[in-house]
Amino acid sequence: MKQARSRKKGDFFKKLKLSTRMSLFLGVITFLFLTALLYYLIHSFEITIDKKIDDNLSDKAKTASSGFESVVSNVESISDNLLYGVQMILSASPETPGAAPVNPWKIATAEGEEPEPTAPMGPVTLRSQIVNSEISYSKHVGEVFIVNSIYSLLEGNPDVIGAGVLMEPNAFLPNVRDYSPYMTQSSKKEMVLTNYQYEDIADEDYYQTVKESKSKYATNLYTEEENGEKYTEMTFSNPIIVNGEFKGTIITDVNASVLSTIHQKDENFPSMFTNVMDEGGVIYSENPNFNGRALKDILPEKAMSQIQSGFDTGKAFSRKIVNELGVEKREFYNPIDLNGRLWWVRLSITEADYDREVDRMVNMGILFGVLCVIVLCIITTVIIRKSLKPLKLVSDAGKKLSNGDFDIAFNYKREDEIGELMQAMKSVVDHIRTIITDLSEKLTELSHGNFAMNLEDEHGYYHGAYRPLLNSLKDITDDLSNTVSEISSSADQVNNGAEQVSSASQSLSQGATEQASSIEELSATMNDISDKIKDTALMAEKASSMSKDAGAAVSESNDKMNELSLAMQDITEKSNEISKIIKTIDDIAFQTNILSLNAAIEAARAGAAGKGFAVVADEVGNLAQKSAKAAQNTGELIAEAIDAIAKGAKISDETAVSLQNVSERTTTINRIIKDIAAASESESEGITQISVGMDQISSVVQSNTATAEESAAASEELSGQAQILNDLMSKFTLK
Numbered sequence: 001m002k003q004a005r006s007r008k009k010g011d012f013f014k015k016l017k018l019s020t021r022m023s024l025f026l027g028v029i030t031f032l033f034l035t036a037l038l039y040y041l042i043h044s045f046e047i048t049i050d051k052k053i054d055d056n057l058s059d060k061a062k063t064a065s066s067g068f069e070s071v072v073s074n075v076e077s078i079s080d081n082l083l084y085g086v087q088m089i090l091s092a093s094p095e096t097p098g099a100a101p102v103n104p105w106k107i108a109t110a111e112g113e114e115p116e117p118t119a120p121m122g123p124v125t126l127r128s129q130i131v132n133s134e135i136s137y138s139k140h141v142g143e144v145f146i147v148n149s150i151y152s153l154l155e156g157n158p159d160v161i162g163a164g165v166l167m168e169p170n171a172f173l174p175n176v177r178d179y180s181p182y183m184t185q186s187s188k189k190e191m192v193l194t195n196y197q198y199e200d201i202a203d204e205d206y207y208q209t210v211k212e213s214k215s216k217y218a219t220n221l222y223t224e225e226e227n228g229e230k231y232t233e234m235t236f237s238n239p240i241i242v243n244g245e246f247k248g249t250i251i252t253d254v255n256a257s258v259l260s261t262i263h264q265k266d267e268n269f270p271s272m273f274t275n276v277m278d279e280g281g282v283i284y285s286e287n288p289n290f291n292g293r294a295l296k297d298i299l300p301e302k303a304m305s306q307i308q309s310g311f312d313t314g315k316a317f318s319r320k321i322v323n324e325l326g327v328e329k330r331e332f333y334n335p336i337d338l339n340g341r342l343w344w345v346r347l348s349i350t351e352a353d354y355d356r357e358v359d360r361m362v363n364m365g366i367l368f369g370v371l372c373v374i375v376l377c378i379i380t381t382v383i384i385r386k387s388l389k390p391l392k393l394v395s396d397a398g399k400k401l402s403n404g405d406f407d408i409a410f411n412y413k414r415e416d417e418i419g420e421l422m423q424a425m426k427s428v429v430d431h432i433r434t435i436i437t438d439l440s441e442k443l444t445e446l447s448h449g450n451f452a453m454n455l456e457d458e459h460g461y462y463h464g465a466y467r468p469l470l471n472s473l474k475d476i477t478d479d480l481s482n483t484v485s486e487i488s489s490s491a492d493q494v495n496n497g498a499e500q501v502s503s504a505s506q507s508l509s510q511g512a513t514e515q516a517s518s519i520e521e522l523s524a525t526m527n528d529i530s531d532k533i534k535d536t537a538l539m540a541e542k543a544s545s546m547s548k549d550a551g552a553a554v555s556e557s558n559d560k561m562n563e564l565s566l567a568m569q570d571i572t573e574k575s576n577e578i579s580k581i582i583k584t585i586d587d588i589a590f591q592t593n594i595l596s597l598n599a600a601i602e603a604a605r606a607g608a609a610g611k612g613f614a615v616v617a618d619e620v621g622n623l624a625q626k627s628a629k630a631a632q633n634t635g636e637l638i639a640e641a642i643d644a645i646a647k648g649a650k651i652s653d654e655t656a657v658s659l660q661n662v663s664e665r666t667t668t669i670n671r672i673i674k675d676i677a678a679a680s681e682s683e684s685e686g687i688t689q690i691s692v693g694m695d696q697i698s699s700v701v702q703s704n705t706a707t708a709e710e711s712a713a714a715s716e717e718l719s720g721q722a723q724i725l726n727d728l729m730s731k732f733t734l735k
Helices: 002-015 018-091 137-156 185-189 205-213 256-262 301-311 351-388 391-402 417-447 464-510 519-696 701-730
Strands: 160-167 181-184 222-226 229-242 245-255 273-277 317-322 328-338 341-350
Touching: 018 137, 018 160, 018 229, 018 245, 018 256, 018 328, 018 341, 018 351, 018 519, 137 160, 137 181, 137 185, 160 185, 160 229, 181 185, 205 229, 205 245, 229 256, 245 256, 301 317, 301 328, 328 351, 341 351, 417 464, 417 519, 464 519, 464 701, 519 701
Parallel strands: none
Antiparallel strands: 160 181, 160 245, 222 229, 229 245, 273 341, 317 328, 328 341
């Protein structure tokens, strides 16, 4: 059953038209090629899109970081302005409380005049607004500056919860240990300042750290409660250094709500969210479920290990993780350096959002590729069928030739490969038609007995495989001419003998009355007649033998023509096999040329990156064209050979028929010669009887006349047969 199905499948493909096979083959090749190309392009596109998305999300993380850094920078700028004023106050020359204020400034009133100070003030006694103590005028001015600056800072920055200037003991006022004014947003409204005791601040992280490092410091996020309301905040501490000595610090408590500036949105990524993590990994998030929690307490151990490896680099990074809910996420982290402490901005989206754009583009690419394959297959099928349609004319011409119909019209005006094929077919048909006409004329002359006709190839018709046809015709004509010549010679001898017998019989009849006296002479004459008859019999036998030889030669020629026909059929079958192979090569060359054109087009689209591939595609196309041209030329030569052999086979069949006719006529001649031989034998027997009865001649003289008449009649008959043979021989024109 499997073999039967395999045969049926093979027969199905064999029965397909060439255009259908070529369309299927090119369609499959094109589909595979475009599928591979599409896979490569989609894979490359996916990598490019992934990189662009990564860059986009990294930029968003950087943008979020920039927003946070902007807030920090603003706070530090305000703190620095306050710091410069405080440093100037602490650097001023000391004054005694109650003394006249010293004005260090000089006023320039006009150009060219020396700047002069204003008139000095009288002694004045001032008390501090923060501690219960007398202070000098310069300290009073400094204190006013500090309070007003804190007020302005809070008034202009609602996200700042509170601010203050925390001093070391006796740093601002002699003999005043606790001088640390601090104001909050709520106390600002009531004009209330809090003066912290030194013990309250000395051990705080934001104070102790800057005291030791003498550099700016930002705390991690922490939670404070004020007036029954909880705040998540962070503190920026800016140390006051005068002449290398730590005098205190300016603190600014910032509400963590300012971190909302880092929030990023993108309609393409609805799952996107951002938050900030301090150095300890504590998260500030608008989601209360995550706000204030450490990242390591939220994510699974494996995901946290992946992210920790990025933290260790200290640079921006991204990771693909599976979160605590089993959801695949893409997270991007960007570092923020807060005075030596590394904070991180975290941007997170789901893997589904990350891949959505890529999947959409990939699906569009697949759809476009499939449509291209379908359209290309349809166009290829239409073009191939239209291009191969003229080959039906060649097929019809071949069928007519096989039926002996040479009335073929080749109406194809284009000068392409099919046009060349049709011109070649027309040339072959014309050539065969010319050869058939010439052979027909020669055989007609031969059938009329003209063996002396001119059999030379004066017009050059018989070249190549056609030459043996003319040579065989020459050999047959020569053999027939020689045979007929010998038969004619034998007929002349028989006729002469018959005339002699007839003359003798007449003499016998006339001299019957003289027989008695001329028995001896008659006996001698009979002996001569007997010898002549024997000679005639021998000649007839010889003629019969030669006629048999001629018949054998004709039969052998006929066998050779049959062998020639079989050889031509075998050559035709082999040539057809070669033609199929050449056609396959031509198909492969044509398909290779199409592939090289497609490759060249794709290489051209690739630009500079595809130049090398374009050169290779061009060389492959040139080789395909050369292979197609060579296969076409070889196919044309084989087609011409097949047609010539077919015509030669037909001619050989017709020649065999002619030889059969010659063989039949030779048989007729042979039969006539046998009749002559039989007549000669009868005469010989009669003469023998006459010789035997010579002794009785005297008693049978009366019967001599009858015998002579019979001999005369036999001689007349023999003479008539000889005349008939001569008439037949006269029809032949011998060389």
